[in-house]
Amino acid sequence: MSFRAMHLLGIEPLHPTEITTLLDLADHYAxxxxxxxTHHDVLAGLTQINMFFxxxxxxxxxFELAGKRLGADVMSMAxxxxxxxxxxxxxxxxxxxxxxxxxxLVVRHPQSGAVDLLSQKVNCAVLNAGDxxxxxxxxxxxxxxxxxxxxxxxxxxxxxxxxxIAHSRVARSNIMLLGKMENRIRLIxxxxxxxxxxxxxxxxxxxxxxxxxxxxxxxxxxxxxKERMDGGFIPSEREYYHRYGLDAEKxxxxxxxxxxxxxxxxxxGVEIDGTIADDINRSVIQTQVEMGVAVRMAAMDLLARNLRxxxxxxxLGVMV
Amino acid sequence: MTKTLFxxxxxxxxxxxxxxxxxxxxxxxxxxxxxxxxxxxxxRFPPTHRIDCGGLCLAPGIVDIGVKVSEPGERHKESFRSxxxxxxxxxxxxxxxxxxxxxxxxxxEVLEFVARRAQADSIVRVLPMAxxxxxxxxxxxxxxxxxxxAGAVAFTDGDHVVSDTxxxxxxxxxxxxxxALVIGHVQDPGLSHGAAVTAGKFASLRGLPxxxxxxxxxxxxxxxxxxxxxxxxxxxxQITTARALPALARAKANxxxxxxxxxxxxxxxxxxxxxxxxxxxxxTPPLRSEDDRIAVVQAVADGLIDIIxxxxxxxxxxxxxxxxxxxxxxAVGLETLLPASLRLYHAGQMTxxxxxxxxxxxxxxxxxxASGRMAAGAPADLVLFDPDAPFVLNRATLRSxxxxxxxxxxxxxxxxxxxxxxxxxxxxxx
Numbered sequence: 001m002s003f004r005a006m007h008l009l010g011i012e013p014l015h016p017t018e019i020t021t022l023l024d025l026a027d028h029y030a031x032x033x034x035x036x037x038t039h040h041d042v043l044a045g046l047t048q049i050n051m052f053f054x055x056x057x058x059x060x061x062x063f064e065l066a067g068k069r070l071g072a073d074v075m076s077m078a079x080x081x082x083x084x085x086x087x088x089x090x091x092x093x094x095x096x097x098x099x100x101x102x103x104x105l106v107v108r109h110p111q112s113g114a115v116d117l118l119s120q121k122v123n124c125a126v127l128n129a130g131d132x133x134x135x136x137x138x139x140x141x142x143x144x145x146x147x148x149x150x151x152x153x154x155x156x157x158x159x160x161x162x163x164x165i166a167h168s169r170v171a172r173s174n175i176m177l178l179g180k181m182e183n184r185i186r187l188i189x190x191x192x193x194x195x196x197x198x199x200x201x202x203x204x205x206x207x208x209x210x211x212x213x214x215x216x217x218x219x220x221x222x223x224x225x226k227e228r229m230d231g232g233f234i235p236s237e238r239e240y241y242h243r244y245g246l247d248a249e250k251x252x253x254x255x256x257x258x259x260x261x262x263x264x265x266x267x268x269g270v271e272i273d274g275t276i277a278d279d280i281n282r283s284v285i286q287t288q289v290e291m292g293v294a295v296r297m298a299a300m301d302l303l304a305r306n307l308r309x310x311x312x313x314x315x316l317g318v319m320v
Numbered sequence: 321m322t323k324t325l326f327x328x329x330x331x332x333x334x335x336x337x338x339x340x341x342x343x344x345x346x347x348x349x350x351x352x353x354x355x356x357x358x359x360x361x362x363x364r365f366p367p368t369h370r371i372d373c374g375g376l377c378l379a380p381g382i383v384d385i386g387v388k389v390s391e392p393g394e395r396h397k398e399s400f401r402s403x404x405x406x407x408x409x410x411x412x413x414x415x416x417x418x419x420x421x422x423x424x425x426x427x428x429e430v431l432e433f434v435a436r437r438a439q440a441d442s443i444v445r446v447l448p449m450a451x452x453x454x455x456x457x458x459x460x461x462x463x464x465x466x467x468x469x470a471g472a473v474a475f476t477d478g479d480h481v482v483s484d485t486x487x488x489x490x491x492x493x494x495x496x497x498x499x500a501l502v503i504g505h506v507q508d509p510g511l512s513h514g515a516a517v518t519a520g521k522f523a524s525l526r527g528l529p530x531x532x533x534x535x536x537x538x539x540x541x542x543x544x545x546x547x548x549x550x551x552x553x554x555x556x557x558q559i560t561t562a563r564a565l566p567a568l569a570r571a572k573a574n575x576x577x578x579x580x581x582x583x584x585x586x587x588x589x590x591x592x593x594x595x596x597x598x599x600x601x602x603x604t605p606p607l608r609s610e611d612d613r614i615a616v617v618q619a620v621a622d623g624l625i626d627i628i629x630x631x632x633x634x635x636x637x638x639x640x641x642x643x644x645x646x647x648x649x650x651a652v653g654l655e656t657l658l659p660a661s662l663r664l665y666h667a668g669q670m671t672x673x674x675x676x677x678x679x680x681x682x683x684x685x686x687x688x689x690a691s692g693r694m695a696a697g698a699p700a701d702l703v704l705f706d707p708d709a710p711f712v713l714n715r716a717t718l719r720s721x722x723x724x725x726x727x728x729x730x731x732x733x734x735x736x737x738x739x740x741x742x743x744x745x746x747x748x749x750x
Contacts, residue, residue, distance in 0.1 A: 012525075089638070091641055112643070113528070113643055116596055117642075131527075134526060195524035196520055196530065197521030197523075197524050198524050201525075
């Protein structure tokens, strides 16, 4: 088996062949869904708990749907409302849930590294659904699948990532994944929203959007993370839109067949022009959502296989 | 009182910059004679007062500036009893305590309470520092005169930076008139707000909020201007970045009364040790890049940075077992200060006398103490240690009530074989 990980905590620890294995399986699930075959039973008998310590609609819905389509028993918990307010620590919450013997734990948390910490305390497969500004691996995988299906390959592409990179876990996971698959990555942001030392990751850094977009195969827009900003990263939204918002004129610098992506939710008129987002010839934003379910199905399927293998090996007393 | 003989020792003399075989005679808590050879008539010392050092190193005990003993307020993290035992086990004979307790040590009454508790419970010497501003809030200066009379050896707000320069300049001017030593924490409060690590490639990789290393130089530059303005005696608690060093060197060359320290953690660890969000490596200021670490080690070896301290900061498990950003900062260090410092010796970066200048002599001098010297007349505060003996640190064996050490499981060299305060052995109680 070429997918060996026990958890999906980030893209950083994955090997390129693991990424390819996962994308191949997701591709299959996406095709099946398009043919109307949406229900499977590979997770039958397993329990999936979604713990979201941070607001989310689309990611949580996507994970929930993915679990249900694979036959798991799915439970979603809005953690903000419950134990945190009562003063329980993350580790205690994890231990409590672990005692209920879940098989798959999907976790989103506002602090970087929190999902790593939690994964050390439980004995089930943990999927990172976004931790702080660190990683959001399933988003990067669904972006990769979308690109692969639109462009026919996932290497030697010129990919521009534009927007609030400093606060974005989506950007970090994408930089990791697209770098591992040997693409050319161009980061475009105002210098205040560009993480320090990011050029050392093998990216080209631009603060001029037109120069950054020149010749790009893929234009990946990021949301301006207003909730993560405490004060003064940009002068105003209208100036940001003027200089870094994606409109037809700026998109003209990319390749004529360049696709436009956005992880959602979009701020129309802040980072992207509404007509670009709705242009069915350029925008693959709806495809991203569709691939999201397929990628999450594939990730949980593979992790469940490894989990079953590990449990079987443990029962027999052999090393995996 | 009977005289005590320490013989068959390698005497480390930080003042004379030498390591020589020799012997010591201690009487009434003080060193009375330093000898090149053991005296011929050793029999006149009763066996209990004749200590064979077995050829190991005997050095002036460590004076550790900036130890947090969590009394009053959080005695479950560290008490004077546990801190004293930890210090004795680590060869630290004087702990200079921080005022960042709950409540802060900002009135003579609280200071007296602390002094009384220390007197009753600590087996090593305790010298308290007091807050520079009331409640460490940076708005009004404390009763610096009364606090000094009550025994405060220095004034500091710990890691709270007084951001109002008018308040600070008045406090410094007032402290100057009393000849009091002020210790500053050099981190620009605006830039460092909310930061968990040093900004850079590693912070970006882990998605953690970072502070530019420039925040240290900015705050140091500001404080140097205020030193020039007020003429105060000043010590920067921790200089941890290469960029701050030229400013420090200039201030010293200009004749300002300024010294600087650094924690042992910043000399022996770097930002990559945080690895997968290990919160025991979360410190204030955060660990720096390897380039900074090397530059700061060199600055200590050159004498530009005067003092090495432990920045002993006890934290309980609950405040550390949290996501990295939410976890409390700080590490315990009393027991690991000497073996960790010896890493610099074993790496060939510092000599033993040089190390003890930074650990014992310079902090004593800065505080106007007679200790830190291997000479007749100095207090018999001594540490006997084997600089080469290897061990693997197991944090469960630490005497501190809190065991948040970044060196858990680390291979170290240098074991303390005995600690004496005023000629009385203290490490055996521990």
